[in-house]
Amino acid sequence: MSHSNRKDGPESVSAPSEPEGLPARILELGEELRREGVAVGTSEMLDAFEVLREISWTSQEDFREALAATLAKSQEDRRIFELVFERFFFRAVELAASREGIREDEVAGLGELSEDELEALRMQIAAAVRDGSEGAMRDLARMAIAAFARRQEGSGVIGVDVQRIRRALGLRAEAQPELPAEDPRREGLPRESLRRFEALLRRELERAQIERTGNLPPSRPLGELDRALPSGPLADLAAVHRVVAQLRRRLATQGMQARGHRHHAHVDVRRTMRASLQTGGVPVVLKFRPRRPKRPEIFVLCDVSTSVTSASVFFLSVLHALHDTFRKMRSFVFIERISEVTDIFERERDFRAVSERISSDAGVADISGYTDYGRVWSEFLTQVEDELHPRATVIVLGDARTNGRDPRADVFAQIAARAGRTFWLNPEPRLYWNYGDSVIAAYEQYCTAFECWTTAQLEDFVRALTRPVIAAAR
């Protein structure tokens, strides 16, 4: 690593009070990745240094890709890497710039813009976004910010400003057929480069803010936001898929592990006898019965009253996406009465469509629209009484808020007694349990209750659900 290279790269920052040079920066980056939960070991760091020796640092793309190839070893990690990389080097550069007193030059020659000039700028930006050229988008983002700052429309809140500018530019992903044919926006702009352009706007606004105030805002760790369960109305299919893909992979890995543990395996007498023929009837080699991963039969009961709807539908989608892990699965939704929805999930694969179908067709709300657990238990018991047996698993998802009605824990106890295992998933944090009209304590004595409002918790639960029989006994 020669000194002459050093000033060219994006890492050309070094603060006087901190350790010098690129190696220190890379180590800091590694440290930051670890803080965000990416497993970066010493060997990965060594690889990163080795790789940097082979490529030129003047290309930011190469620099980033090379680091990513050595530091982020799954798609999930890669996503975090991108975020951390952006943040890390942006902050490093800004920090140095504000220490050295370097400022971006004002965009020259932009006086009050006439409507025509603004329209020209719009076209230029739309064309750049359509072509997805990074450099042009960055320059135009600065122009756009300068132009709109002149019009005194800035709110001072970066997120709001980004959206305002985007709207003023008329940048949309959908086609806008009312525009003239030569307008690049007519066909709709590619989502990916729109997102890039927004990110650039945000970054330029941040840069301007740092220049104005002269210091960096505190570094924010990536929120649980990326990892929390989509429980709001924003919940979308992509989120379901991400969780499902992850769960499926984990389950697949876990099945392998379960097969590896042979401590409790039963001797397969028939195969042992057959094998003993080779040794004249003396059973020298014991043959064991292979352990099969448990494939439970599942009954799911989901509360779909307004307070927990999205959590329920999300959960049902996940379970149905995993349905081949289970031998049999029947799902019910309830508010005041219950209704079977297994079919809907088999037919529909769109998350939104499922939500709509449930609210329109299931007919679970009677008069009040408040959950009536007592009635739900007795209806459930009459419907599936014959099918409940010790190998069946019953899962209830709900907040156990009875709205002052009788919880009928005795009927619930009957259900739990017939089924092999009973789980309760509560989408509320444990802190709120048994406050107000929550009566989960009454049910908890008959079942195992989980709180379930992040993907990690959901994963814990699915693991408990598919755990081999012996380990599952609690």
Added chain:
Amino acid sequence: MPDPESPAPASVKDVAAGLRGVGYLPGESTALVSFLATKLGKPVLVEGPAGVGKTELAKALASYLGRELVRLQCYEGLDEAKALYEWNYRKQLLRIQAEAQGSGWEAVQEDIFGEEFLLARPLMTAIASELPVVLLIDEIDKTDQEFEAMLLEVLSDFQISIPELGRVESRTHPVVLLTSNNSRELTEALKRRCLYLWLDYPALEHELEIVRLHAPELSETVARRLVEVIGMVRELDLKKPPSIAESIDWARALLLLGVKDIDEDTFLETMSVIVKHRTDMDVVADRVGLKLRSPADVA
């Protein structure tokens, strides 16, 4: 074709150009990681959805570097005897029978545990090869963790221990590619030894270039339309989204049919080339077919 005298590429651009030369259009990170792999001799773990050209990359690398491709296709239950080496015991038996009399056990043992009786499997072949090779370990996620553990020794030291013979060390450094469809999490230990490359469906322009390369007679407009439609289909929630290979097949099919433009009817007729599931077909016909109709009606 590459110059066999200079097997090691000097820069990322060389690799990119070289791969292009053999009919593989690499993305930016693909070229970079391939370059690093040849330079550092580290294995590359390539992950991504099915049909984005993971295996093709290995083939292209082999032909660009002018090396032989040794391929190990993984499957559930693959074991050392199939991946490393096995004693050819029939031949050993014949040998013993042929000179049953006279020779002592020592001599026979010396004799039958020699290289002559060894059946080299892919990993062994790759390591013992005189000339450098490209080793492709395909669909590593199909094997179990025990096999992965065994691979660790091979991948970090490029040597294999055979109890009866001793150690076989690699004479040359193979370029190793492992591919995975991401159906299960690989062990940390294995990931740690590899460079990581995520291959995704290519961006529109990139895929257009690929299709044009493989079906050059197809007109520009139809090719662009095709790639756009494929993009639309991939955005839907399908059991099996169309792969790059399928886009190419479709392009060739359209070429054979002499299609001038992709409208709803052509699409519905030829859709089976890119969509291979009953339920997927319904979804695609429903959503994409409609989209193809609307502009024609307006016009």
